[in-house]
Amino acid sequence: MELHQLKYFLAVAEEGNFTRAAEKCFVSQPSLSAQIIKLEGELGQKLFNRLGRKAELTQAGRFLESRARTILMEVENAQRQIKESAEEITGVVKVGVTPSVTPYLIPPALSICRERYPKLQIHIQENLRRRLIDEVVQGHLEVAISSYTGDTPIIDAEPLLQEALVLAVSAKHPLASQKEAISINDFKDEPLVLLGESATLGDKVFDFFDRMKIEPKVVALCSQVRSLKELVNLGIGVAILPEMAIDETQPFNIVYRSLVSARMSRLLFALTHARRYLSPGARVFIDLVREVAYDRGK
The missing domain is CATH 1.10.10.10 (Winged helix-like DNA-binding domain superfamily/Winged helix DNA-binding domain)
Structure with a gap:
């Protein structure tokens, strides 16, 4: 019942x-x-x-x-x-995050959370979007941070961040010296390194190539952003990454270039169950992720 x-x-x-x-x-x-x-x-x-x-x-x-x-x-x-009675935020909040988001938004959000709400515990589960949505529907996760296609009626999607996607190439690649924004025609024949087909970002890239009626030359499917960067660094292929993945402190000799198409962007959401009460702790954490995303975009 x-x-x-x-x-x-x-x-x-x-x-x-x-x-x-x-x-x-x-x-x-x-x-x-x-x-x-x-x-x-x-x-x-x-x-x-x-x-x-x-x-x-x-x-x-x-x-x-x-x-x-x-x-x-x-x-x-x-x-x-x-x-x-939620004057003091306490309890446990179970949050799911996709791999292309976790390294960039979650650690700083957790750091702020510990400082402001020391009695609030955030449990993180990193997984692919479809698995995370299933976990929200089944009640195992209270929040999932991911992009969303609107294909699950009982999911509420609260926008958090819209960001551009960029092309990542080895510093030795000819496109590394191109100053203008790059179009798909500039790299349509290049070997492509992607996050796996079941990953949200991979789906978006495949969809973009399909819209342009171009068959991508995929040479590797990775499950982690770092693995993808390692392959780009070696010159195995080029890659499409979210703008937040640009991190100059990493030991990679990679150059990032803007893409011409406005379609090459992604919108991140806080996904919750439409019929489940959203706890004060979950609301706090969503707001902290939005705060971190806003600060990164400055």
Whole structure:
């Protein structure tokens, strides 16, 4: 039994009609009906008598109605109490991050978090985007920091940062001395080193080449940004990286060049479950990541 099922049930009880209840809940009528049928299956009892377009509560439905209102009221009261008493931020927040983001935004955000909120614990899980979204949906992660395609309806996506993508080449590569912004035609025949196909950034690069009707000459798929940089440094190929990956302190003889196409950028989001209460600690950490991202962009 889930809270949204109880909300749908009460809407039908109040409206006496599945279509009007669906409109009230901002969901499709088939989705609402499916959730009511699922709830009836879990309880082993019919909750409504369907009389044409009219829906009347059965005896079991009337019993559940009062219980459902109590449950939802207690949940709302608990949420309000937590929000109003969150003067001191404590607890554990489980956060997922994609590999192309972790080294650049997460360490400084954690450092600030320890200083400002010493009783708040942030547990980090680094993984690919699809796995992180699955973990958020299943309730194992409260927040995931990643790009997002909008393909999971129950995920809320809060924008954090939009940044350009850049071309990384060995300092010995001919393109290293080119001062103007580089177009895809300048490196379409170059061997390409990418973050793996299942990585968000890799997907975006493949999509860009596909839009231009160019077949990329991929010579390596890496799971970590550092591995990718090692190969570029050796002259194995060129690579497309997020702007935040430009780090002059690393021992790589790599040159980064701007790309002409405005499509070569990415938008990062804080992804959360649409029906899960966002804890004060999670809100604090999202704000800290945004703060770090803003400072990097200055």
